[in-house]
Amino acid sequence: MISFAWLIPLFPLISFMVLILSGKKLKNASGYLAILLTGISFLLTIGVLLDLRTITEFEVIWPWLTVGEIEFQAGALINPLNGLMLFVVSFVSLLIHIYSLGYMGEDDRKSSYFAYLSLFTFAMLGLVMSPNLLQFYMFWELVGLGSFLLIGFYLYKESAKKAARKAFIMTRIGDAGLLIGLILLFWQTKTLSFLEIFQAIEQQKLAPGMITLIAILLFIGAVGKSGQFPLHTWLPDAMEGPTPVSALIHAATMVAAGVYLVAATYPLFLASEWALIIVSVIGAFTAIFAATIGLVQDDLKRVLAYSTVSQLGYMMLALGAGGYVAGVFHLTTHAFFKALLFLAAGSVIFALKNQHIKQIAGSGKHLAVTKWTFLIGTLAISGFPLLSGSFSKEAIFAALLEDGQYGLLAVALFTAFLTSVYMFRLYFLVFHGKGEDKPERTVPLCMNGPMVILAVFAVIAGFFGSQLADWLAGGQGSFAVLHHSPTWLIFLATLVSLGGIVLAYYIYLRKQINQEEWKETFSSTYTILYNKYFIDEFYENTILYSTRAISYLIFYIEKYVVETAMAFVSGTIKAIGTRGSRLQTGQVQTYGTVALLGLAAIVLFFVVKGGYM
């Protein structure tokens, strides 16, 4: 089975091509087709995973591009990490395809939607099985394309247009870093294959400074894709897309690709202390930074988006602190519970056609399945004991402790507290309270089903931590260790998580703590948080403004320097012509005089030249 692994991404690709070329005719069938083909991919993935128990690494490559003596290749690399990612991607993707059947059921452009979704699935599957950085980069960009298309799916909305554009551009900024990094790496090692790069690093072929530089450049790519500070602003805006898309792309898979990138090139990062420090600091900062913003947002999906940013920060933090398994573990659990949360949020939006949490306050309670699954997801993300999130978070804390990063540990714990607060704020506001709005339509089975399945996974995924560590260790080597927390840390983490829940309970459900008062007391803080630290405005006024300024500067150079120079030349030519023509007075004696003067000048010249004067 594993030797057919390279077929996995092809099915969604077929789906994409069929749908884009003849989707209009297929109408409703388009969804089923996409599900069918994604399902085949999923089954293949299961087959591959089964094989992977015995074979730890499998690679198949073909020449792709010959440049003189250099040969760039394409192919598929299956190792435990990739296998895990394959599973997560194809599984969540399949569920979301099914879910979309209901969610997008009434949309005219359904076939386009499924086409894009398939395209994304194809790209994401291709991404996680890339045997080299070039192929990785290509699929990396393609998932960006899928994300772009889906964010902008409601293309008649101005906001969707802006969000799509922003997503593409912001991630592209990161991609530029990645591209520079990989080309540098290429000239250092003469290869882009992951395995050969690792060998080169092992043999210490690279200067330490170069490794750090390359690692940081690769990390910039990850920052862009995973919405880390300072390139995070696109991710909340990306919520303009249909909610299943947010679940798949902007929660479970694509945004995690940045984390995956760091994980996949982990030996490179391990070889550079500074790179790791930067990864962990950025991760930690992003985690707490996004969590604080999440506290005050009023849009259902935006809160989840900031939560995603924050959780991705966690993963980066883990990786930066040497918690390889912890990071990947959290990636996996997060994929399940965050996808779950988004799907639940999606069904709220589907039923109520509104996503402003204050406007729909409490109305969620009419949707029973949604309410309970959302609660499970919320508990999981908050790190409630025995749910998946608690295990992966503890692993991260343990890794930090192991690494001696006490400051970062404190940040992480505080973020965990904030996480429970804002998540339960969401839960209490949406699903408890008056709830005047009646749902406009019922949530169909095809939507509830995936939610329930994900809920199951959100509950149980946490128990497989040590299996995961063994699994990953099979392929990767010494760094794949799951750190275990000391009891006090587990206790502390649980406390923090429960504390957040309790606080949220008192503020939002019991209303014993008046939030309005708080708002006034900390009005400036509130304003800053509500406006997301004014980062967008800051970019607007600095980067965008200066870009536009440069553009206009060049525009004026073009207009006044280039064009003027041209006008000057042509003007000179014309002026000579005019002068020459004016000299032509029609007086024959003038003609004679000119000739005489010409003769005189020439004679004079020779007299001077010959030295007779």
Added chain:
Amino acid sequence: MDLETLLSFQWGMMAPEFTILITGVIVSLQDLFYGKKRLSNWLAIIGILLAMVFLSAQYQHVPVSILYDTYVFDQVSFFFKYILLMGTLLILLMTSTSRDEETEKVRGDFHYLLLAALLGGMIVVSSADIITLYAGLELLSISSYILVGLRKYNRNANEGAMKYIITGSLASAVTLFGLSYIYGLTGTTNLYDISREMSVIDTQLEPLAVLGFVITFVGLTFKISTVPFHMWTPDVYQGAATPITAFLSVVSKAAGFLLLIRIFVAAFTTEPGLSDDLTVYEYAIGFAGVLAAITMIIGNTVALRQRNMKRLFAYSSIAHAGYLLIPLVALSAFSLETIWFYLLAYMWMNIGAFAIIHVLIQNHQTEDISMFSGLYQRSPVLALMMTLFLASLAGIPATAGFIGKFNIFLGALSADPAHYVLAAIMIGTTVISYVYYFNILVQMYSRPKAESSPIQVPKALWLTIAICAAGTLVFGLFPNLALQFFSW
């Protein structure tokens, strides 16, 4: 000189000249007694054809000189006579069915004067003696003066002729003045003797030699219409009837260039030259480079402002003369070949263009550029031909004009030292010339047609245009035909 010596010369070699002379006499007698204009035309054409046949017999003939080296038949004279004869033939064809009322009245004069001018040109081409040269030159000039003024009831023609003769006489006085110094220094008028004397010239007299060189050169720029004696050109071209303008720009100019080659290249390039190891030519010719540069610039820039087609072509002809000076400045083994080829190409394209202008002027009674407007719709073939001629004049590939320019270029850059500046000015001004040539193209293809009446094109004119087009194209695509022919 007794009869025996006189008969010992190979007079047969002069058969072309005699043919022209006799034809001229016959035509003038015919005109006097019968006054059948059409007959004159055919007689002249037959005469020229005959002359060409005689001339062809001299192909690859060893160089011969008669009359004590005053009259030579060599490669150069052979090839240039071809241009002169061919050019005149084309112009005669062009006028053979002319409807122009004014030329109608003076048709007979026109023919024998043209033949006389042609004869003058042929004498210039073959002369190796300053006196013959001068006589030939003046025969050509004086005939041309009259030709220009032939339309005696036309004020422009009068004025043009008057300006022409005044400038021309001034120029010939200057030329003669220079020539008199050359004679004074060498004591001979034979070009070969002059060149021999020049090589042993007294150091003190060197300045005088240079002076003679320069003054003569400047005087002769009149004939080829380059700076400083160029200003008559537009006025005269505008004043003269179109076929005569064509004659002046092609035949007369070709003779003028040969004159320069004969006098200066033959007489002033002998080693050892001046005291600093340069020949007089090498020492002094630099100024001709400056003249060439100014000529090219003036010709091409002023042409930009012209709307009168004949004036425009006058300036264009000034510019082309400027290009042609370059091979003289950068004298090398193939300068002669270059000049000849260019003149040949220039003959095809310029006479072709003038033929079309001639047609249009007759159809429209205007010389403004607007006469070309909508030509493509009225007569696509004519427009296409004009495009070809203009492309050639502008030096676009696949035309003889391009190869001509390429030759000049190659000459300028393969000379030692290479004349990069001149080459650059030449090509730069060529680009300027695109503008006014392409202006005509725009008129032809993109402007609404001026009149919807069909254009009357006489058959003989079609023939002229066709020959010119064929020449332009064939020599553009297969320059070797000409180049091989030249290097026998």
Added chain:
Amino acid sequence: MSAVPAQGYLILALILFCIGLFGALTKRNTIIVLISIELMLNAVNLNLVAFSKYGIHPNITGQVFSLFSITIAAAEAAVGIAILLALYRNRRSVQINEMDTLKH
């Protein structure tokens, strides 16, 4: 040998030439202009004859040349006058500065 050196003739010729030139370029009457040009040609003739007699290589050619040039000058002048007549018939003027319809 004559008392007058060759330079004398040459300078005289040069002066004559310049006078002719001046006349040709400044006089308004076309007849005068044509006469001035004759003067220039005669200056050349003087040159030729002087060279023929007192030149470095005195010989007869110069005089022959001057005969040619006189003849040709006569022809030129005749043509000039003829053209001027035609012009006068059309314009009723021999003023050279009035001949400026063709310009620019």
Added chain:
Amino acid sequence: MGLLSLLLFSPMIGLLLISILTKNSDHKSIHRYAVLGGIIPLVISWVAYIQFQGHNQLAERVSWFSYQGGQQSFVIDYELALNGFRLALILLTTLIVMLAILASVKQITKNPRLFYQWLFVLELGILGVFASDNMFLFFFFFELTLIPMFFLIGKWGHVEREEAAYKYVIYNGLGSAVLLIAIVAVFAQAGTTNFEAVQAYMAQRDDMAFQVGVLIAFLVAFGVKLPIIPLHSWMVSVHVYAPPAVVMIHAGVLLKIGAYGLLQFGSGMFPDAFPVFAVTIAVLGLINLLYGAFLALIQDDLRKVFAYASVSHMGIILLGIAGMNTAGYQGAIFQTISHGLISALLFYLVGILILRTGTTNLKKLGGMWTAAPVLSGLFLTGALAGLGLPGMSGFVSEFMAFVGVFEQLPLFGAVGVIGIILTVVYFLRAILNMTFGDPRKNKYEKMADIGKGELFPAGVLVAFIILIGVYPDSLSQLLQITLETLVTGMGG
């Protein structure tokens, strides 16, 4: 007559068909004959492709003319030969001309007969440029393209068409003027203009100053064609005012002569001196890249956006060349081909857009997707290809060009990579403003989507773009020998 000559002169068949058979015909049959005339070179070029794969360079040589001057003889022959790069460009030419003819069927209503006549002359010129094996012949055909382009712009263009045509002629005239000086200077030294012979001569003569001088001239000459800032303003006018079908050829093929020339004349003939210019070319490339990108950012006319995008993309070609290694050259060549396809696609679509709306002003367009989803989707596809999305040809070429330049000049490469972020910005700005957004903003609400018949050319171009993007070896295998000759001369 060899196959190459046949190919070279095959547009004449179309020209004759049009000239002889359609004298009094209606437009429909003129278009039909034009299509026929376009197919002929296309077919022959594919035959040449098949022959070439059998390692047949199809070289032809007939002596043409020569001069004997003193000891030296100057020989110019009619020499044609293929290499991979040239063949690729020839295939591109015949394809794009064919598609341009298809585009013209609807877009050219004014005097189509004359239009096609000039178009075929133009095709002849372009094919000649790419098929010739010596500098003279190259120049011969290079210059020959001037008149047809002048008319195609000046007669069938939009608004300021004649100014644009004159600008085209003047700039290109000056460019070829400089080129001619350089060519003749080399010819005067070497006595031949054959590429290989000149290379051999230069290697043996080893006169660095002369080579550098000639190379500067080449840089300027091809800099006009490419175009290199600040020699670009003609090209913008042509993009904006020429008819889109002609711009397809212009942007798709004609501009490529610049890149081809730089590679063939620069590194092909002066392998020793060319690396001297690595940094210069890199700087010029960066300037092009950024200058074009920044300007494309604020244009209100779609055609201007694409024009400056072209300027920017040409910067990548220059960067690739500046790499002076296989990867860089291959990147430059790929970019040449890829940009040809992409800009042909974009301008094909522009032509269709103009037919529908009569404008390309971005301020007047918006929300087009609802009315015309397929057209909008194709525009987006074109833009994505242009911004170098993997899986499309643009990415492969950009990637290789950057790989190339990074070897010696990593800093330039890095700035270049950052520069291509702007590519995304301007492309998306233009395309999204036009296609996305509120459909009520679309003044042309009733505009028809792209028709079935019109889909074909776009489909072909997209197919090629994706083919190269997905399987670049299809092109790179063609280029291996060319690259070897380009690079081996440089000792690396």
